[in-house]
Structures are given as C-alpha cells and as structure tokens.
Amino acid sequence: MKPCFIAALAAASVVVTPIQASADNAFVGGLVGGIIGSAIANQPKQRVYRAPARKTTTRKAPSTVNTAQRQQNRDTQTALNYFGFDAGSVDGVMGSRSRSAISGYQSTMGYSPTGQLTQYERDFLIGSYHRAQAGGPTTAQMIASSPLGVKGLLVAYRDEQMNGGGTSSTASIGGHYGLPSIVAAAVNEIAKSSDPTAEQLVQRSGFIQLSDINGDGRTDYVIDTSVTGSAFWCNAQSCAVRVFASTPDGYERNDFQAFNVTPAMFNCQRGSCAKIDDGAPQMAAAITPAPMPVPEPVPMPKFAAAPEAAIPNFFQSEPVAASLSSHCNTVSLVTSTNGGYITEATLADANEAMAEQLCLTRSYALSSGEDLMSQIRGATPQQVAEQCASFGTLLRDSVSAVSLQSDGDVMKGVGQFVLSTGIAPAQLSRTAQICLASGYRSDDLETAMAAALMLVSLGQAPYAEIIGHHLSQGFGATRRSDLAIGWYARALDALESGATPVFGPGQPERAGLLRKASLMLGGNAAASAPTVTQASVPVFSIEN
Structure with missing residues (x-):
C-alpha cells in the first residue's frame, strides 16, 4: 500500500493590536512645576504579519490611483509652466524643481510658500489655466497690459474673485498693487x-x-x-x-x-x-486747526533749589512692539507685486531680501509646528499659547542676550539650561517646534526666539537662521547686523556640512542667497564690531 501524503495549506495573518498611545502629558515636564502640559504622543506603528503570497502568473493591473495622481501632477506642472513658474518637464513627478515652482506660485499669490499645494491652491491654479486657454485675444490683451506678464493673469483672476465676481479683470492688474x-x-x-x-x-x-x-x-x-x-x-x-x-x-x-x-x-x-473700545463706527472728521491760545501774563521768576540729578525719562509707557504678522503681510504683498522672491541673481537690497526670508521661515515654522500641535490631545491652541508663553519666560535672559552677545556666548547659556531640565532631547525638540509656531501665530516673539534657541542648542543648527533674521530686521531683538552674521554663518555652515534643511527644503538655491545677503549686510562690520562685555547667563535649576 502506497503511503498517503496529505498536504495542507494554511494561510494566516496575525495582526498585533495597536497599543494606546501614551500621552507624555508635558511639553517640558518638570520645567518649573510643569509649565507646559499635554505633549505629543509617540504613536506606535501597527505591524501586520502575513504569510507569503502564492506565486501566480496573473499580471497585476496598473494602479488607477497612481495613474490618476500622475495625471493630476502633470496638469499641475503644465499650469505652472504656463504661468511662468518653471516646473521642468511634464512627467508627473513632483521633484524639487516642481516644489520650487509651487513655492513661487504661492508667494506670488500671497499664500504661504510651503512647496505643497492645498486643494484650493491647486484648483485655482488649474482653473485659471483653463480659463486663460479659453480666453483667446482677451487673455493676450491682459498679459500685454500687466507688468507681471502672464503671472498677472493669476493676480487678476484672484482679485476678481475677491471683489465678488466682477467682469473687468484687466482693472485688477494695472496700478492696483495686487489689492482689490x-x-x-x-x-x-x-x-x-x-x-x-x-x-x-x-x-x-x-x-x-x-x-x-x-x-x-x-x-x-x-x-x-x-x-x-x-x-x-x-x-x-x-x-x-x-x-x-x-x-x-x-x-x-x-x-x-x-x-x-x-x-x-x-x-x-x-x-x-x-x-471694540466704543462699539460704534466713527466717521473720520475733517481735520481743523486748533484755536490759537490766549497768552497769559508772564509771571515773575521764582528761584528754588536745583532738583537732584536724575536720568531723564521721555516715555511714560513702553513703546508698542512692532507686529511681525502685520509686517509679513506687507512683505508678502510687496513680493507679490514684484513678481516673486528676490534671488541671488536679482539681489540688490540685502535688507529687503532678508525681510522676505524672515517671513518665509516664519511660514515654514508655522506649518510644521501646527502639524505637531494638531496631534496634542485635549489642548486648544489658546491653552498651548498660554503654556508656551511660560516657556518663553524661562529663556528670557538668553533671548535678551541675543542683542548683546555673540552666538557662541548665547548658546553656552542655553545649553546649560537644556542640561538643567533633565528632559529627553526628543521631547524638548517637539516642544520647541510647537512653541515656535505658537509664538509666531500669537506674535509673541520672545517665545518664538526662545524656541529657536532651544532647537539650535539641541543640535538643529539650521534654526539659527531665525535668530539672524530677528537681529538683522529688528523684530524681537535690537537691530544688530554685526551679530546677525554669526547666526547666519552657524546655519549655513551646518547646511554645507550636510544638515537637513528645515526651511525651503526644495529650494537649495536659498543658501547662496543667504550667504551673499548676509555678507552685504555686514560689510566690514565683522572686522570692526565693537567689543561686547559678556553678561552672565543664569543657570536654571529644576526642583524635584
């Protein structure tokens, strides 16, 4: 009797149930009694084990999703190229050149130049392309009358949309500065x-x-x-x-x-x-000159003892800090009017270029920080802002030292503070990115700069660019181009050594612009910088 062999095939897949994410419940746990609460949880990835699939000669059908995405990318690249934003060959692959073109489109339109299109931005771009194609002689006339050329079509279509769907797009181009x-x-x-x-x-x-x-x-x-x-x-x-x-x-x-x-x-x-203060609109009244005062008799002089010497105080209250948010709105408007960002080849005014780059880094910091913020459970943006404000207060002395000391001296104090916290670097890094975005969103520049200093101290040197911008532009710090050079050099040297870019990762040409503009800002200031007396930087200790 022949032996009977029974073959059994068993296919099984074992799914490991995901573990509930454990909330860190502290941005900076232990920082002065736990100032900042509810940090980002480290979500474990779900692992799925499956038996190897049986070999088959059946050929897989092409992925319709990938094909559709490729076609959408081709449409986007076609539209970008038409409107003068060089996306390269229309191949459906959104590489660095396409992302750079997207950033140019976004800056022209006044959007945040992230290099990634939102659904609205893509729909507007594609819709404008089809409208321009169907416009015939009208499109050609609009392009000829716009100082921005074909890019002026986008500005005109945008302004028409903002003005309630009017019919005269050409009126939105000439002499309107990109405004309704x-x-x-x-x-x-x-x-x-x-x-x-x-x-x-x-x-x-x-x-x-x-x-x-x-x-x-x-x-x-x-x-x-x-x-x-x-x-x-x-x-x-x-x-x-x-x-x-x-x-x-x-x-x-x-x-x-x-x-x-x-x-x-x-x-x-x-x-x-x-x-808000009076609850009712007030029409601006015509300005009338004040009546001439009636002169009074001049009294006889009275002699009294001279008062004690004192430092004069010409201000009864603190001056109102300039709003970086408002400033960046204006910069974005000017950039849009000028047809895009200043490049290394078109650089003429270093201050203007650095103003654009400050607002660009702010946009990237807001985007990445708010992505992390959205993962915090049970905390509203207002609660995050309140807790991050306390975080900024802890590093107030270091933020103040930015306007007085070199980048190396400032970082010594920040490094001592980081060591004194006893917090894991990864947790501090997430906290700093969140507070950087929160500070910028609420115009709390002390918190934003404190967060940037923390990130530089944690080894993320490209964030030093932020401190350089604040010093060169005078926001959140005294305008000190001589000190700004050191921070720019710290960030650029790190990028040249292979550090991962955090601002404009799809725009490698930014490094050349920043290097050239920072040298123009400094001139001979680096060689003739005044000697700065070193201030003592406090060391923060944490109580158990």
Whole structure:
C-alpha cells in the first residue's frame, strides 16, 4: 500500500493590536512645576504579519490611483509652466524643481510658500489655466497690459474673485498693487495728500494690515494713515483709519479715527465694522486747526533749589512692539507685486531680501509646528499659547542676550539650561517646534526666539537662521547686523556640512542667497564690531 501524503495549506495573518498611545502629558515636564502640559504622543506603528503570497502568473493591473495622481501632477506642472513658474518637464513627478515652482506660485499669490499645494491652491491654479486657454485675444490683451506678464493673469483672476465676481479683470492688474479695486482706490486717494507715492505707501510697514476680521475666510484690509507722515490725515489725538470688510458682493468700507491700530481693535459682522473700545463706527472728521491760545501774563521768576540729578525719562509707557504678522503681510504683498522672491541673481537690497526670508521661515515654522500641535490631545491652541508663553519666560535672559552677545556666548547659556531640565532631547525638540509656531501665530516673539534657541542648542543648527533674521530686521531683538552674521554663518555652515534643511527644503538655491545677503549686510562690520562685555547667563535649576 502506497503511503498517503496529505498536504495542507494554511494561510494566516496575525495582526498585533495597536497599543494606546501614551500621552507624555508635558511639553517640558518638570520645567518649573510643569509649565507646559499635554505633549505629543509617540504613536506606535501597527505591524501586520502575513504569510507569503502564492506565486501566480496573473499580471497585476496598473494602479488607477497612481495613474490618476500622475495625471493630476502633470496638469499641475503644465499650469505652472504656463504661468511662468518653471516646473521642468511634464512627467508627473513632483521633484524639487516642481516644489520650487509651487513655492513661487504661492508667494506670488500671497499664500504661504510651503512647496505643497492645498486643494484650493491647486484648483485655482488649474482653473485659471483653463480659463486663460479659453480666453483667446482677451487673455493676450491682459498679459500685454500687466507688468507681471502672464503671472498677472493669476493676480487678476484672484482679485476678481475677491471683489465678488466682477467682469473687468484687466482693472485688477494695472496700478492696483495686487489689492482689490476699492482698496487700491483708497490707497491712491491717500497718496494724493501724502509725500510718498502710492507704491511707496503700500510697501510701508503698518500702512496696510491684512486679517480675516469678520471670520468669513476672506482677507479683510485695514489702512492706517498714521504712517503716511501727512498731517492731512491726522490730528494730535488720532488718524483716519479705513477698514474694508469682505462680503459676497465685494468690500464695504468703514471709516474710523484711531492711532496705532491693529485688526484686533475692530469687530466686523459681514461688511459692517465697529471699534471694540466704543462699539460704534466713527466717521473720520475733517481735520481743523486748533484755536490759537490766549497768552497769559508772564509771571515773575521764582528761584528754588536745583532738583537732584536724575536720568531723564521721555516715555511714560513702553513703546508698542512692532507686529511681525502685520509686517509679513506687507512683505508678502510687496513680493507679490514684484513678481516673486528676490534671488541671488536679482539681489540688490540685502535688507529687503532678508525681510522676505524672515517671513518665509516664519511660514515654514508655522506649518510644521501646527502639524505637531494638531496631534496634542485635549489642548486648544489658546491653552498651548498660554503654556508656551511660560516657556518663553524661562529663556528670557538668553533671548535678551541675543542683542548683546555673540552666538557662541548665547548658546553656552542655553545649553546649560537644556542640561538643567533633565528632559529627553526628543521631547524638548517637539516642544520647541510647537512653541515656535505658537509664538509666531500669537506674535509673541520672545517665545518664538526662545524656541529657536532651544532647537539650535539641541543640535538643529539650521534654526539659527531665525535668530539672524530677528537681529538683522529688528523684530524681537535690537537691530544688530554685526551679530546677525554669526547666526547666519552657524546655519549655513551646518547646511554645507550636510544638515537637513528645515526651511525651503526644495529650494537649495536659498543658501547662496543667504550667504551673499548676509555678507552685504555686514560689510566690514565683522572686522570692526565693537567689543561686547559678556553678561552672565543664569543657570536654571529644576526642583524635584
């Protein structure tokens, strides 16, 4: 009897049940009683074990998902190339060249230049391409009349959309500075009674502030005439302020009298706005000269003992800190008007180039930090901001030292603080990235700079670029180009040594621009920098 062999095939897959992520429950656990709570959990990856698949001669069908994605990428590359943003060959592969083209498109449109398109940005780009293709002679006329060339089509289509779907796109191109028609008209009106031209006013920090005041997802505009230098728009107490609130039918103008305005001072419901402090709109009254005072009899002089010597104080209160958020809105507007970012080849003004790069790094920091923030369980952005503010306070002395000491001396103090925390570097790094984004979003520059210093101390030297920008531009620190050079060099040397870029990873040409601009900023300042007396940096200890 022949032996009977029984073959049994068993296919089984074992799925390991994912373990619940354990919340770290502290950004910086132990930092002065646990200032910052609820950190990002390290999510374990689900592992799936499967038996090897049986060999078969059946050929797999091509992936329809990959094919569709490739076609979408080709459409994006075609549109980018048409509008003058060089994405290279239309192959459906979004490499560094395509990402650089996307960043150029985003900066022209006033979006955050992340190199990654949102669904809205992609839809607008593709839709604009098809519209331009179907426009015929009208498209050619618009391109010819725009100083931005074919890129001006995108600006025109955007402005038309923002103005409530009007029919005259060409009016949005010439002389409108990338602004809605009604806002541009107000700029031109103000310029007629001011020494600066309309183009110069648009570039002035604080003249136009952008914000979504009425919460409808569209940009609202605040024009502050106090920066024009013209007495026509201001009296001794206040200046004319115009708020343009978006509505489905366009923009509505609201006039006020105020001084040192911010968008937070106004509350808008659709197109109607009111100042928060008085609750009612105030029309800007005509400026009338004050009556001449009646002279009083001159009293006889009285002689008294000389007062004790004292340091004069000409300010009764702290000056209002400049808003980096508002400044970057203006920079973005100017960059859009100029047709894109300054490159190494077009570099003429180092300060202007570094202003653009400061706002670019801010955009990247916001994007990456908010991605991490979204993973925090049970904490609102406001709670994160409050806790991160305490984090900034801990490194206040080091942030202040940035304006006085070299980068090496500052980092010694920060390094001692990091060691004193006893916290794992990976946890501190996540905390710092979150607080960097939180600080920028709330315009808390002390917190943002403290977070950047922490990241540099943890070995992420490319973040030193942030400190260089704050010093060269005077935001959150004293304007010190001589000290900024050291921070720029620290970041650029790290990149040249192979460090992973954190800002504009798809734009390797940035390094050449930063190196050239930093040298232009410094001139001979590096050789003739004044001797700085070293200040003692406190060492923070943690109580058990």
